Amino acid sequence: MKRLLLALSCLIACAPTTLLAWSNHSLGTWLALADLEELRQAEPVQVESLEAFLAAEGVALEQLLDEQEAFARENFPDYPARPDDLRWLPGSTGDRRRAFLMALRVNPEIRLASFVQALPGLQLPDHRFLPAEQVLVFRKLNLWNEWRFIALSPGERIGPLAVLASAADEPDYGHDINLFSDNPGEVGARYGFGTQPFGDARFEYSSQAPFHIGYYHESALIYRAAPFLARTYPEMRVQQYLGLARFAFESGHDYWGYRFLGWALHYVQDLTQPYHSKALPGETTATLMWTAIKAALGDTADKEAAIERVATRHTEVEKYQADWLRRLLREGSNDSPLLAAYRDRSVEGDYPPFDLGYLRNVVSLEAYEAADGFDERIGAWLAKGQPGADFSQGNQLKPPASDPELDAVLVQLIRHFSGHSRNLVRTTLRNP
Structure with a gap:
C-alpha cells in the first residue's frame, strides 16, 4: 500500500501548473465590473505611493496585521504561522516598504509601480x-508582450474601476514567487512556508502556483497519497488583501482600497478556472489509482500521458479564450455571447454573500464540479485537429477553429468569473 500511495503521490506531484488563469485578469475585470453601480457612482481617487500610505497609517496597520495573523492561525487548516520576527513594527527603522511586504510574506522585490493598464x-x-520590466519582476517578459502599462503620478486622480481592474492582474507580476525555502533568494528561508509543495522549479513563475491554486475538494485517498495538496494559500491572500482594502477605505486611502481589493479579487478569479481547483481534471480517484499501480510496476506510459494531456488542454484552452476575447474587442463584436457573459448576472442569485469561506465552499467547489466536463470538451475540440497550426495569407497564424460546445462551456465559466467578481466587490464596497 505504501508503494502504491507513493506512486499516486508522484503522479499528482507531476501534475502541470501554469502561470495564468484566464490570461489578463485586468481585461476580464474591466468588462465584468463596468456596469456595477457602486463603481459607476464612485468619485475618482488620488494616486498615492505605498510609502505614503504606510507613513500615514503604520500604527493602525500593526493592529490589523496582528489580528489577521491570529485569525489565520485559528481558522485556516494547515496554515504555516508567520515567524514573529516578520511582524510589522511601525516604529522600526530601515526600508519600511520592504518590512511591510515581508510582514505580508510576499516577494519584497515586486515593483509596485503606479500604473493602470491600457x-x-x-x-x-x-x-x-511604462516598460514591462518596471511593472513585473520576471526576467522573461514575452508572456506580457500585448500588455500596455500607463504610468501614473502621485497626486493625480484616476477612475476607481481602472485602478481596481489593473490591480486584479498584479499578483501575477511576481507577488508570490520564490517564497519557499528551496527557492532562489533569501526570503524563502525566513517566511515559514517550508519547501515548495508542487510546481516545476525549472520555470521562474512556478513557485507562485500554491498561492493561486486551491485543491480543496479532492478525495480522502488523494489527500492521503498527496498531503502536499493541502498546502495552498489563496484563502490567506484573500483574507490579507480584503482586510487591507477595507482598512484603506475606512482610513481615507481610497486608491489603496481599490488596489488591495483588486489583489484580493485576483485569487477569487483564479479559482473559477477548473484547472486551478482540481489537480487532474478528467481523472477519477479510480483511474488515478490504476495509473499509479501501473507506474509502481514500471509502466509509466499512462502517467506520462495523463500529465501531458492536462498540460496541453489547460494551455490550449487558455490561449483559445484569450485569443477569442481579443479578437472580439478588435472587431467591436458587442453581440458575442462571450462578451455578454461578462455582463450576465443570471447566476448571481445562486451565490450567498461573500465571506471568508466563500472561496473554498462556493468558488472552488463550483469549478471543481465543472472540471471533468470542461476537460472532456477541450479534448473533443483538440481531437478535431491542433488549433492554430495552419498559416493564412501574410504568414500569420490562423485563429483556432471555433467549437460551439466548447464556447458554451467557456461562456458559462466566464459567467461564474464575473458573478463572483461582482459579488466580492459589491459586498466590500457596501460594507467597507
Whole structure:
C-alpha cells in the first residue's frame, strides 16, 4: 500500500501548473465590473505611493496585521504561522516598504509601480507607457508582450474601476514567487512556508502556483497519497488583501482600497478556472489509482500521458479564450455571447454573500464540479485537429477553429468569473 500511495503521490506531484488563469485578469475585470453601480457612482481617487500610505497609517496597520495573523492561525487548516520576527513594527527603522511586504510574506522585490493598464475605452492621452520590466519582476517578459502599462503620478486622480481592474492582474507580476525555502533568494528561508509543495522549479513563475491554486475538494485517498495538496494559500491572500482594502477605505486611502481589493479579487478569479481547483481534471480517484499501480510496476506510459494531456488542454484552452476575447474587442463584436457573459448576472442569485469561506465552499467547489466536463470538451475540440497550426495569407497564424460546445462551456465559466467578481466587490464596497 505504501508503494502504491507513493506512486499516486508522484503522479499528482507531476501534475502541470501554469502561470495564468484566464490570461489578463485586468481585461476580464474591466468588462465584468463596468456596469456595477457602486463603481459607476464612485468619485475618482488620488494616486498615492505605498510609502505614503504606510507613513500615514503604520500604527493602525500593526493592529490589523496582528489580528489577521491570529485569525489565520485559528481558522485556516494547515496554515504555516508567520515567524514573529516578520511582524510589522511601525516604529522600526530601515526600508519600511520592504518590512511591510515581508510582514505580508510576499516577494519584497515586486515593483509596485503606479500604473493602470491600457484598457478598452480608457482615455489617458498625456501619459507615457511604462516598460514591462518596471511593472513585473520576471526576467522573461514575452508572456506580457500585448500588455500596455500607463504610468501614473502621485497626486493625480484616476477612475476607481481602472485602478481596481489593473490591480486584479498584479499578483501575477511576481507577488508570490520564490517564497519557499528551496527557492532562489533569501526570503524563502525566513517566511515559514517550508519547501515548495508542487510546481516545476525549472520555470521562474512556478513557485507562485500554491498561492493561486486551491485543491480543496479532492478525495480522502488523494489527500492521503498527496498531503502536499493541502498546502495552498489563496484563502490567506484573500483574507490579507480584503482586510487591507477595507482598512484603506475606512482610513481615507481610497486608491489603496481599490488596489488591495483588486489583489484580493485576483485569487477569487483564479479559482473559477477548473484547472486551478482540481489537480487532474478528467481523472477519477479510480483511474488515478490504476495509473499509479501501473507506474509502481514500471509502466509509466499512462502517467506520462495523463500529465501531458492536462498540460496541453489547460494551455490550449487558455490561449483559445484569450485569443477569442481579443479578437472580439478588435472587431467591436458587442453581440458575442462571450462578451455578454461578462455582463450576465443570471447566476448571481445562486451565490450567498461573500465571506471568508466563500472561496473554498462556493468558488472552488463550483469549478471543481465543472472540471471533468470542461476537460472532456477541450479534448473533443483538440481531437478535431491542433488549433492554430495552419498559416493564412501574410504568414500569420490562423485563429483556432471555433467549437460551439466548447464556447458554451467557456461562456458559462466566464459567467461564474464575473458573478463572483461582482459579488466580492459589491459586498466590500457596501460594507467597507
